[in-house]
Amino acid sequence: MKKRSALIIIFTLIVGLSGLSSKTFAETAKNNYRLYCSQCHGLTGNGEGIDKPTMGVAPKIHNNAEEMIKLKDADIYTVTAQGGASVTKSALMPPWEGVMSEAEIKDMVKYLRELCNCTEK
Amino acid sequence: MKMTKLTCLILFSLALTLPVRIAAAGDGKTIIEKNNCGTCHKMEGPAAKTFAEALSRKAPDLFYAGSKFQEEFLVEFSQKPYQIRPAGTLYLNHVKTVDGVDRIQDPPLCASRLSKEDAVLASKYLMTLKDPDMKIGVYKPGASFFxxxxxxxxxxxxxxxxxxxxxxxxxxxxxxxxxxxxxxxxxxxxxxxxxxxxxxxxxxxxxxxxxxxxxxxxxxxxxxxxxxxxx
Missing domain, CATH: 1.10.760.10 (Cytochrome c-like domain)
Structure with missing residues (x-):
């Protein structure tokens, strides 16, 4: 009985403390997109973000189904997590794995699929 | 005996300057409060932790201003502010899609227009707002690099x-x-x-x-x- 109570206390503590992390991960993928991606890829995902004009390489157009259909979900995950340089693309696309959690990046892949209204081939 | 006199003199001089320093920082705090800097800037931590909190931020946090800025800059800026962030504190609040292209929509400028005297006192106070955990001496001014x-x-x-x-x-x-x-x-x-x-x-x-x-x-x-x- 005592063992059971101790386990309940430990479980409660773990759940409670996880809520005290530096960032509340209740943010939706759309909010993350607006915060981390829209400055280059545009608020609507059309690649016309405010930072685009000075970029040597045009940002990916996320609402373009013809282009996005060519990408595998796993590739989108890798580029989002590890940045463009990890797949020999532009380093202007930074790595987000230290900023967004694995779950958030997975949600981001789903959100990009919503933007293009497409799935991988 | 001479040393004792000298020590007394030093202590006396320090005692004279200390209240002035404390008063300066205290006056600076009053100036910041009177000018409602806290309406836009967070003067106390913690920083925003949610998307909604980040969106509601009107100006950069100042509760670690003493760690972040150089005092001379604060003195100048608080008298005559200019746009440091072309798209405002958070671009999301100042960007609109116009004809399919995202454009910056005139982000507001800091309203501070302190007199030189007030700017000096306010900056002195801001420089006391430090993060005690920040490593000091990491940056070596003038060090050669590639x-x-x-x-x-x-x-x-x-x-x-x-x-x-x-x-x-x-x-x-x-x-x-x-x-x-x-x-x-x-x-x-x-x-x-x-x-x-x-x-x-x-x-x-x-x-x-x-x-x-x-x-x-x-x-x-x-x-x-x-x-x-x-x-």
């Missing part, structure tokens, strides 16, 4: 220029979502910059800045390179 390598990091491998404006042959170039850096060396504390570029989310959990995994040498090069940008 400028071409640092420039490569800034423009290519980390591509800071994608979001931050700098000056290139007198012309402003670079992205507009981040803070401009062409006068970073006369605005920021090098130790703070060094800490921020390594881990922006320590200072601001909702910073839109990515986190890179660079070696110590590269971080120092980047810090030195940015701190050399002065006006």
């Amino acid at each position: 400028k071409i390598g640092a420039k490569m990091i800034f423009t290519k491998s980390v591509a800071c220029i994608g979001c931050h404006q700098v000056k290139k042959r007198g012309k402003i170039v670079g992205g507009t979502s981040g803070s401009s850096l062409y006068n970073a060396g006369s605005r920021l504390n090098g130790d703070w910059l060094s800490s921020y570029i390594r881990n922006p989310h320590y200072w601001d959990p909702m910073s839109p800045m990515p986190k890179w995994d660079l070696g110590e040498h590269a971080w120092m090069q980047l810090t030195n390179y940015i701190m050399e940008m002065k006006e």
